[in-house]
Amino acid sequence: MARLIKSVRGMRDLLPPETETWNSVESAVRDLFRLYGFQEIRTPVIEDLQLFQRSVGEETDIVFKEMFAWQDRGRAESEKGQWLALRPENTAGVVRAYIEHKLWERPGLQRFYYIGPQFRRERPQKGRYRQFYQIGAEVIGPPSAGSESPAVDAEVLEMLAALLDRLSIRGWTLQINSVGCADDRVRFNEALRAALKDVVHKMCVDCQRRAQTNPLRVFDCKVPEDQPIIEKLPKMTDYLDDKCKAHFAEVRKLLTAMEVHFVLNDRLVRGLDYYTRTAFEFTHGALGAQNAILGGGRYDGLSEALGGPAAPGIGFAIGEDRLIMTLQEAATSSVSAFDVYIAPLGPGMNVEAARLARELRRRSVTISLGDETFRLKKSLETASKIGARYALIVGENEIKSGQFALKNLGTGEQVSVPRENIAAKVKA
Ligand code: AMP
Numbered sequence: 385m386a387r388l389i390k391s392v393r394g395m396r397d398l399l400p401p402e403t404e405t406w407n408s409v410e411s412a413v414r415d416l417f418r419l420y421g422f423q424e425i426r427t428p429v430i431e432d433l434q435l436f437q438r439s440v441g442e443e444t445d446i447v448f449k450e451m452f453a454w455q456d457r458g459r460a461e462s463e464k465g466q467w468l469a470l471r472p473e474n475t476a477g478v479v480r481a482y483i484e485h486k487l488w489e490r491p492g493l494q495r496f497y498y499i500g501p502q503f504r505r506e507r508p509q510k511g512r513y514r515q516f517y518q519i520g521a522e523v524i525g526p527p528s529a530g531s532e533s534p535a536v537d538a539e540v541l542e543m544l545a546a547l548l549d550r551l552s553i554r555g556w557t558l559q560i561n562s563v564g565c566a567d568d569r570v571r572f573n574e575a576l577r578a579a580l581k582d583v584v585h586k587m588c589v590d591c592q593r594r595a596q597t598n599p600l601r602v603f604d605c606k607v608p609e610d611q612p613i614i615e616k617l618p619k620m621t622d623y624l625d626d627k628c629k630a631h632f633a634e635v636r637k638l639l640t641a642m643e644v645h646f647v648l649n650d651r652l653v654r655g656l657d658y659y660t661r662t663a664f665e666f667t668h669g670a671l672g673a674q675n676a677i678l679g680g681g682r683y684d685g686l687s688e689a690l691g692g693p694a695a696p697g698i699g700f701a702i703g704e705d706r707l708i709m710t711l712q713e714a715a716t717s718s719v720s721a722f723d724v725y726i727a728p729l730g731p732g733m734n735v736e737a738a739r740l741a742r743e744l745r746r747r748s749v750t751i752s753l754g755d756e757t758f759r760l761k762k763s764l765e766t767a768s769k770i771g772a773r774y775a776l777i778v779g780e781n782e783i784k785s786g787q788f789a790l791k792n793l794g795t796g797e798q799v800s801v802p803r804e805n806i807a808a809k810v811k812a
Pocket of ligand 1: 517
């Protein structure tokens, strides 16, 4: 027997009826984003590896450990090609596109959203996959368009709270922090290096490396034994300059005014280097260990780091897989897929049934087609099994008279309906 081929580790199939939930979440998201002026952007899943090295950061777990990257073939057999990567996140791609297509020439702030797969070679577990989906959005533009305003941060956070409410997700927590600007970061990193000097030998090997290369990344450490040490390290918020302090205070003031509840978390730095000032995460108790539904923040220097003009921005990414997990219990699994099962009775009736199906589908009736080789009993059983609401019998007599037997599979009642009234009767 041929060897069974299975899906690759960390990759999974999304099957119906769960995909119905995915679709309804995505359409709720699109509707809400439209109210805030966001438009869809679609960037490629494959990008130049350097894009992520220069934005997310070489020292982050995402780039250092988790990227699917490879060197492409050159044009000639002997030639080595470009280093490529499957995107581990989508902000870098959006900012690359913003620069490449000179989107700053468009008036005002640009508001983009995306929905699509991302790839990280993480250890798979519940809520953590190697291909997962993110729903994200970015607000970006020249400083003259107001892109640095704390009002933008507050608007984005309010939109997220509204989205979770609209999806009836209760029990979420919004955690916020400010990770400051580049200068603050230099001073904070110095303070961290000094504080780590005497303790780092007790920490994990990753932290020992991070302490040298990029001390801020120590806060990404998940090793339990390191946590008491991390607890005692200096706080980012003590190293903010006056402008960053005022920015953060204004964001908090606006959130409070809009009654968007939040908690301050001065250890929240998020695992990506490009963040500046506001950083945030929404967590949910029902998710267990992987409890972050979404995360995001500001990235005021990212465009310049990628060779673009000054274009401060803020964005977020919702883990769609995890968002769906929080909805799973509430989801109704028994959506009936079909209004009508058409049962062709006898030779030649497949043609008539197909015609009738075409007619009814054009009038928005969902149809499952039977087969003329089935006896009536088998047809009715099939119709019930697939959860159709009605069975419609198509035999020679029906075609001649133009009157069709329509059986309500819920009540068992059967009526005779003229061809032109079937759609109305089913929809009634
Ligand atoms: P990040 O891009 O790391 O800020 O992640 C944003 C969100 O994406 C997280 O809050 C998670 O909900 C989701 N996420 C990140 N990595 C994974 C993964 N491997 N599997 C499923 N969801 C993920």
